[in-house]
Amino acid sequence: MWEYTDKVKEHFLNPKNIGEVENPDGVGDVGSIACGDALHLTFKLDEQGRIADAKFKTFGCASAIASASALTELIKGKTLEEAEKITNQEIANYLGGLPKEKMHCSVMGQEALEQAIASCRGTEVQKAEGEVICECFGVTDKEIERAVRENNLKTVEDVTNYTKAGGGCERCHDDIRKLIAKVQGETAPEEKKPLTNIQKIKLIEETIEREIRPSLRQDGGDIELVDIIGNRVQVATRGACAACPSAPITMKNLVEAKLREFVSPDLVVEEVSS
Amino acid sequence: MKPIYVDNNATTQVAPEVMAAMLPYFREYYGNPSSMHTFGGQVGPKVRKAREQVAELIGANADEILFTSCGSESDNTAIRSALASNPEKRHIIISRVEHPAIRSLTASLENQGYRVTEIPVDSQGHLNLEKLQESLTPDTAIVSIMWANNETGVIFPLEKIAEMVHRHGITFHTDAVQAVGKIPINLRNTTIDMLSLSGHKLHAPKGVGGLFIRKGTKFSPFLIGGHQERGRRAGTENVPGIIGLGAGCQLAKKNMDQENSRVRKLRDHLEKELLYRIPNSLVNGDPLQRLPNTSNISFEFVEGESILLMLNEFNICASSGSACTSGSLEPSHVIRAMGVPFTMAHGSIRFSLSIYNTREEVDFIIDKLPPIIERLRLMSPFGSQGNKAACTLQ
């Protein structure tokens, strides 16, 4: 039997806010009976746009019931903007933690909330389309990638705990492993080798040409590269820019920002006269 | 409150008689039966006696009984022995509802290049005998089919199955861990080659099991070392455990009638009342061809772990074939193999009784469970119709 915290037990045995809010402003439905758990969340806003009442119905294990109960408690009194920041980890934390095998219950809570907020705003949750990777539980690559990214998951077992994918026939394990590697590869980009001076100069010139000059020219201005000393990039303004009182802002917000983005985050731009 | 233990297919309490039989062999008679001195010699006859007691329960000869550490070891020994004795054959047949002791073993053998065929069951849990017949090939080294299912209690027509397999000259093994001690078994009338049993399912302790190996069956040991068990299993004998197993078998023989009448009546009462009081509930498995102590009931629109934990609040200890309690996310492979729909499969609870359960205990469960189901259904997005729907009891 799973080890549950007292808080989980309390919310399972005496769940708060069971039922359905009348004339709800937000409705979220996730899960299915085939998957073994499902959650129906409803809430109502007050005049200030805060969640005045929230209720749930759930089919699932003790963690699913406790997570739903915790979720309704967490969102009450919050604006939609505040509520939408709630993560599955916060739901789990509120309960003093969930067994790792049961983290998918907190994920279900987060998803139901997203859906309910979207329905309230009259939009649709951007359902990450994608290809079904786990046939047993109907989980797509996009959903797996998101869970891996948001919770820094490292193993197939982690993915199963958070999404259920891989918890059945295990045929999808290889694909899940590939997705983990892909996402982990994104988040930990290969250490870039430092640029040589020549590479750096070339890249700065290219960036000025491609990303900076066209927008300055639109306003009748221009810029010229004067020198590069270490990470200091010295430039001179030309045309309209030379006489523009906002030139220092342009230097910071456009020139320096673009050079940092495309060349190196360490660069500092200085305006010199020449 | 004293716990109401209705999870006897998981394990049983050691019977007081069994305990009494074992105790002296921890403190007074702790000799090693392999020793030459008197001290060791004192226990040898007791081990022999236990072997006879086991043999007697299942209609075998004492020298056909091998003591092991558990049912899983017996299963492993039987299957690996059959493969080692027929090295040219690469095919194994099991049922789709075998215990993990068999399923995990054959899955690992599959990775080593063996072919495994799993015979399906129908909605009542009966084995598809035609499919079994078709699957027997000259390449089949062993067929291993359980005698009674641990989750539903469904009993397979083992004598018939063994006969069918034997006609093809294929070794036949049965995992009879749940059947031994609960229903009469007489191996003399059958062509079963090997049979596994386990102590802790019949009020003997955990950590001791047995394997029947019919005289003349080719055998290759699994544990290799000393000459214990006539060279068929190395390792110093678990003397107190073996004596406990013998005593447990003797007790089971004595209690068989009670198991088949009083326990069966209790089980039927439990089942009938629960089905009557809880709409949309259903018994899994053949209603008649079942172990007398086992009842597996599905409650639609609710999930097994939640039921179990709420029962636990009343100190009622049952078990669930549901995903959540087993560590896997899918409902029990047995229930799914029977094609029970998901709405039912997730909410299945197994009650397994023993001679120690009383009518009061069963009535207490009958009293406590319906409100639990009703409460969970009220909480469930699918469940409100479950509470109102007509009773499924015919």
Ligand code: FES
């Ligand atoms: S396809 Fe993913 S577990 Fe079966």
